[in-house]
Amino acid sequence: MSNEKLSASVAGKVSLGGELSVNRLGFGAMRLTGEGIWGPPKDRKRALNVLRRAVELEVNFIDTADSYGPYVNEELIAEALFPYPSGFVIATKGGWNRPGPNQWTHDATPSHLRKAVEGSLKRLRLDCIDVYQLHIPDPVVSFNASVETLAELRNEGKIRLVALSNVTQEHIERARKIVPIVSVQNRYSFADREWDYVVRYCQQNGFAFIPWFPLGAGKVAGEVLDRIAGAHGVNPTQIALAWLLRRSSIMLPIPGTSSIEHLEQNVSAASLRLTGEEFEELSEVSELVGSR
Numbered sequence: 001m002s003n004e005k006l007s008a009s010v011a012g013k014v015s016l017g018g019e020l021s022v023n024r025l026g027f028g029a030m031r032l033t034g035e036g037i038w039g040p041p042k043d044r045k046r047a048l049n050v051l052r053r054a055v056e057l058e059v060n061f062i063d064t065a066d067s068y069g070p071y072v073n074e075e076l077i078a079e080a081l082f083p084y085p086s087g088f089v090i091a092t093k094g095g096w097n098r099p100g101p102n103q104w105t106h107d108a109t110p111s112h113l114r115k116a117v118e119g120s121l122k123r124l125r126l127d128c129i130d131v132y133q134l135h136i137p138d139p140v141v142s143f144n145a146s147v148e149t150l151a152e153l154r155n156e157g158k159i160r161l162v163a164l165s166n167v168t169q170e171h172i173e174r175a176r177k178i179v180p181i182v183s184v185q186n187r188y189s190f191a192d193r194e195w196d197y198v199v200r201y202c203q204q205n206g207f208a209f210i211p212w213f214p215l216g217a218g219k220v221a222g223e224v225l226d227r228i229a230g231a232h233g234v235n236p237t238q239i240a241l242a243w244l245l246r247r248s249s250i251m252l253p254i255p256g257t258s259s260i261e262h263l264e265q266n267v268s269a270a271s272l273r274l275t276g277e278e279f280e281e282l283s284e285v286s287e288l289v290g291s292r
């Protein structure tokens with residue numbers, strides 16, 4: 001590991017629609033809730049301290065959603081960090097609800113999205129949300145109608161930038177005919193490459209790509225990760241993050257944790273440099289995982 005300072009800025013910057021620029025290592029706040037992403041965290045003070053430490057480490061992009069808790073996550077962010085430092089970007093989401101622990105229900109109807117944006121504005125204590133993501137397309141609501149609603153809310157000044165999550169390239173193509181799209185958030189890691197083609201599409205079109213669940217799973221992934229992590233004297237999570245940062249300059253990882261120690265480890269991955277050989281070996285893991 002190099003001696004570069006412990007800061008998310010070491011990862012460089014990524015542009016959000018040419019309007020905002022953030023350090024290329026963000027924070028996913030979802031884990032700062034109770035079990036099953038439900039209710040308040042067991043230790044509220046610890047959760048608030050994780051958020052404050054993230055900002056000290058120059059993390060200036062935090063991902064959340066109205067459904068985390070529900071509501072708890074956005075409330076915690078405001079409690080820990082309001083008034084927000086200059087250049088600090090919150091990306092929240094709506095359209096996927098949390099009716100109970102580990103349960104999800106869709107609602108991306110125009111009326112729900114309007115209510116959801118009003119609720120997020122209030123909880124986050126903002127007049128305008130910098131990045132608002134459609135959490136997931138709703139199978140029983142016209143995708144265009146959901147995106148048109150976000151475009152209207154943008155015209156009304158309640159959302160600055162519109163983004164998507166859990167989408168295919170076709171969704172992105174349809175959405176950008178309605179409103180400029182600045183980022184896409186899909187599940188992705190070195191061992192989980194289903195959305196590689198969406199990463200390529202984002203790169204070609206200058207959108208940021210936000211991988212969720214950035215730590216690769218599975219036995220094969222573990223074997224390769226552990227060996228490379230051992231060679232660098234770091235933990236496997238840091239290697240998984242270093243791979244993402246090297247994968248593409250539009251990649252904006254948002255590792256989530258409820259621990260300050262893990263947060264610091266994750267931020268320090270910004271200064272970790274994989275060799276070309278290590279990068280290639282990790283890149284091949286998804287094929288090995290698929291073939292077992």
Ligand SMILES: NC(=O)c1ccc[n+]([C@@H]2O[C@H](COP(=O)([O-])OP(=O)(O)OC[C@H]3O[C@@H](n4cnc5c(N)ncnc54)[C@H](OP(=O)(O)O)[C@@H]3O)[C@@H](O)[C@H]2O)c1
Nearest residue numbers: 028029030063165212213214215237255256257258262265
């Ligand atoms: N758009 C979507 O549909 C969607 C879905 C899921 C998540 N997300 C977003 O993506 C973010 C990240 O996803 P995620 O939380 O599912 O996955 P993740 O960041 O890959 O993994 C989080 C898990 O890894 C552990 N961890 C984190 N850093 C670690 C470290 N240095 N060493 C050891 N363990 C570590 C955490 O436990 P500890 O708390 O013990 O550190 C936690 O259990 C979420 O916070 C959320 O904002 C979006």
